[in-house]
Each structure stands twice: as structure tokens, then as C-alpha cells.
Amino acid sequence: MRLDLTTLNLVLAIEQTRSITRGAEREHLALAAASKRLSDLESRLGVQLFERRARGVEPTEACRALVRHIRSLNASLHALESEVVEFARGIKGHLRLVANASAISECLPPDLVAFSQAHPQIRISLEDLTSAEVQTAVAEGRADVGVFTPPLLDSRLQTWPYRSGRLAVLVPQGHALGEREALPFVDLLDYDLIGLHAGASVQELMREQALTHGRTLKARLQVRGFDAIAQLVEAGLGVAVLPEGPARRLAQVFRVQVLRLDEPWAQRQYLLGVAAQERLPLVVQRFTDSLLQCAGTHPEQEPS
Known part of the structure; x- marks a missing residue:
């Protein structure tokens, strides 16, 4: 049985959008062509992949199993591409990095500079996500490396x-x-x-800690970006909890004051995570080695 990537990616797009029409649009296929591809695939596999509903489609258990394999296949293909292009001239690789806002503000920049100077032919793209979103993106192969704060929510990662x-x-x-x-x-x-914003690790941590005291957060304002938080604090609209490094830098710009949070959980550990696999692509291996060396962590240490 031969399965082509276009059809497999169409299944993934339909599963994510819950719509054959939107899935076809995302994969740049005509609706009729997409419907035929899906029908042919279901006939070939002998299973129904989607249940048609009034407002779209719902994936079956067979579809969910197929989607897991499609994501794994896409991740493997990207790893293959990353490793092969090491032998090409010019740009020798593209690394997709995702991290939460705290990591981007507090620790990543100097380590990214060190890696880029040592490997100028490797291009890095960086996206800001919540810690939960970082883990999902790496586990599903939409990113190569993630930096996030615990808890570890996805067993498909090694950290x-x-x-x-x-x-x-x-x-x-x-x-x-x-x-x-x-x-x-x-x-x-x-x-x-x-x-x-909701889902940010600091916000979720504060919500949990408030519940331990039998209280709820008076979370009146939620914004994206530490500088926006500092401006609102300066205006007297409330107080905030944020990483100490960015907080002290912001105190040099805005009329705000930094105080120590006297709690054991105020000390946080950042984790470096990749999808669990027997052998990392060369670009990913070089990047993780570089970051761990910059941080003073032995790269050969067994991942968790």
C-alpha cells in the first residue's frame, strides 16, 4: 500500500480544523480533490477516518491512531532533512526553537548568541509559547527544541x-x-x-498557590509581554509577579520597585526538551550540547 504525503497531511489538516473544506484550503487542494483523496484513503485502509457531522467532522479512533503516525513521520522527515543538509553549502540547517516568555527574557539570548557565533550557517527560528504549548509543539514535531518550566506534561519528551x-x-x-x-x-x-495571558506558567502557578490559601487571584488585567505589565504597574493598576531578571531591567525604565518573593516556589528550573528518539539530528544535537555547555550542565548527562 502506497501512501502519499499530500494525502496524509490532508488528514492531519482535517483533524486539526475539524473541517474537510478548511483542511483542503490549508493544503491548497480543491474541495472535490480533497474529498476524493480522503475517500480513496478510507477505502484503501478499510476504515472510516471521520464521522460527518452537521457542523464539520469528528475524527474516529482509527483516525487518531493514524494522526499520531503522521506526526511522527513528519518529525522523522524533518530530522532527515536537517541531517542531510549538513553536507550542503550555504545554510547548513534550520532549527525550530520554542520557549516560554520567561526563558526568552531571562536566560536564552546570550546562549543563542554563543551558538550563532559558533554555527553561523545554522538558522534559528524562535517562537514564544506557554510551557504547555512548548511541550506539545516539540512532542508533535512542530518544533525541534523547547525551553519551558515544569511540570513535565508530555511523556514523549526527553529533557x-x-x-x-x-x-x-x-x-x-x-x-x-x-x-x-x-x-x-x-x-x-x-x-x-x-x-x-491565561496558560502562562507564572499565571498558572499563582492561581494554584492562591487556592492553597483558600483564595482566588484578583487577576484584573492579563496582557502579553513583561513591558506591558510594568507600564500597568507603574500606572498603579495593580502589582505583578514576574521573573527577577526582566523585573530588574524594567525597574530601570519604569517607576516601579522590585521586591523579593519569599516563597520556595519562587525559585524555578528551566528544562531543555526534545522529542524522545534514539538519535538526535546533528543540528539539534549541536544546539542542545551548546546550550547545556553554556549553562554549565554536562551534555552527556542522561536526560530525564
């Missing part, structure tokens, strides 16, 4: 300890809490909290 960071409190200058150098998280729960 290494990368760097550590610390959370701090940001308050407006002249705020009542500003007279203290450090404070526990419970003291913030009486104030409006300005945070990142």
Missing part, C-alpha cells in the same frame, strides 16, 4: 535541566508594600494582580 531563575514582585514606586524588601505571596492576594 535536561537547563538554567534556573527566580520570581520577584513588581510594585509601583510609593506603594504600601514597597517599604519591605521581601514578602510572602499571600500578602499580594489583597491587591489586583497584573499578569500574563
Whole structure:
């Protein structure tokens, strides 16, 4: 049985969009051609891949099993391409990196500079996602490497300890809490909290910690970007918890004050993750080795 990539990617697109029409559009196929490809594939496999509904389609269990293999196949094809192009002239590889906002702001930039200087012919694309989204993107082959904060949610990853960071409190200058150098998280729960968008690791961590005190967050404002948080804190609209490194840099620009968050969970570990596989593509191996060496972690250390 011969399966072509166009048809397999069409199945993946339909499964993700829950629509044959939108899946066909995403794969640049005419609707009639896409429907025929899908019908032929179902006949060839002897199973129904989608249940037709009034508002779209729903994947069957057979489809979900097929989709897992398609994602694995796409990841393997990308790994193959990455390794082969090492022997080409010019750009020798393209590495897709995803990381959460804290990692991008707190620890990644100097390590990316070091890698780029040592490997100028390898192009890096970087995307900002939540820690949960980072893990899914790497596990499904949509990214090569991810940097995120625990917990580890996807067993399809192998990870290494990368760097550590610390959370701090940001308050407006002249705020009542500003007279203290450090404070526990419970003291913030009486104030409006300005945070990142839902799903961000810091936001989820604060929500969980509030629940342990039998409280709820007064999350009045949620925005994207630490600079936006600092501007809102400066304006007196609330207080915030964010990584200490970015917080101290922002305190040099905005009229805000940085306080130490006196909690054990304020100390955080960043993880470097790749899809679990017997052998990493050369570009990915070089990149992970470089980042772990920059962080002072032995690259040969067994991943978790």
C-alpha cells in the first residue's frame, strides 16, 4: 500500500480544523480533490477516518491512531532533512526553537548568541509559547527544541535541566508594600494582580498557590509581554509577579520597585526538551550540547 504525503497531511489538516473544506484550503487542494483523496484513503485502509457531522467532522479512533503516525513521520522527515543538509553549502540547517516568555527574557539570548557565533550557517527560528504549548509543539514535531518550566506534561519528551531563575514582585514606586524588601505571596492576594495571558506558567502557578490559601487571584488585567505589565504597574493598576531578571531591567525604565518573593516556589528550573528518539539530528544535537555547555550542565548527562 502506497501512501502519499499530500494525502496524509490532508488528514492531519482535517483533524486539526475539524473541517474537510478548511483542511483542503490549508493544503491548497480543491474541495472535490480533497474529498476524493480522503475517500480513496478510507477505502484503501478499510476504515472510516471521520464521522460527518452537521457542523464539520469528528475524527474516529482509527483516525487518531493514524494522526499520531503522521506526526511522527513528519518529525522523522524533518530530522532527515536537517541531517542531510549538513553536507550542503550555504545554510547548513534550520532549527525550530520554542520557549516560554520567561526563558526568552531571562536566560536564552546570550546562549543563542554563543551558538550563532559558533554555527553561523545554522538558522534559528524562535517562537514564544506557554510551557504547555512548548511541550506539545516539540512532542508533535512542530518544533525541534523547547525551553519551558515544569511540570513535565508530555511523556514523549526527553529533557535536561537547563538554567534556573527566580520570581520577584513588581510594585509601583510609593506603594504600601514597597517599604519591605521581601514578602510572602499571600500578602499580594489583597491587591489586583497584573499578569500574563491565561496558560502562562507564572499565571498558572499563582492561581494554584492562591487556592492553597483558600483564595482566588484578583487577576484584573492579563496582557502579553513583561513591558506591558510594568507600564500597568507603574500606572498603579495593580502589582505583578514576574521573573527577577526582566523585573530588574524594567525597574530601570519604569517607576516601579522590585521586591523579593519569599516563597520556595519562587525559585524555578528551566528544562531543555526534545522529542524522545534514539538519535538526535546533528543540528539539534549541536544546539542542545551548546546550550547545556553554556549553562554549565554536562551534555552527556542522561536526560530525564
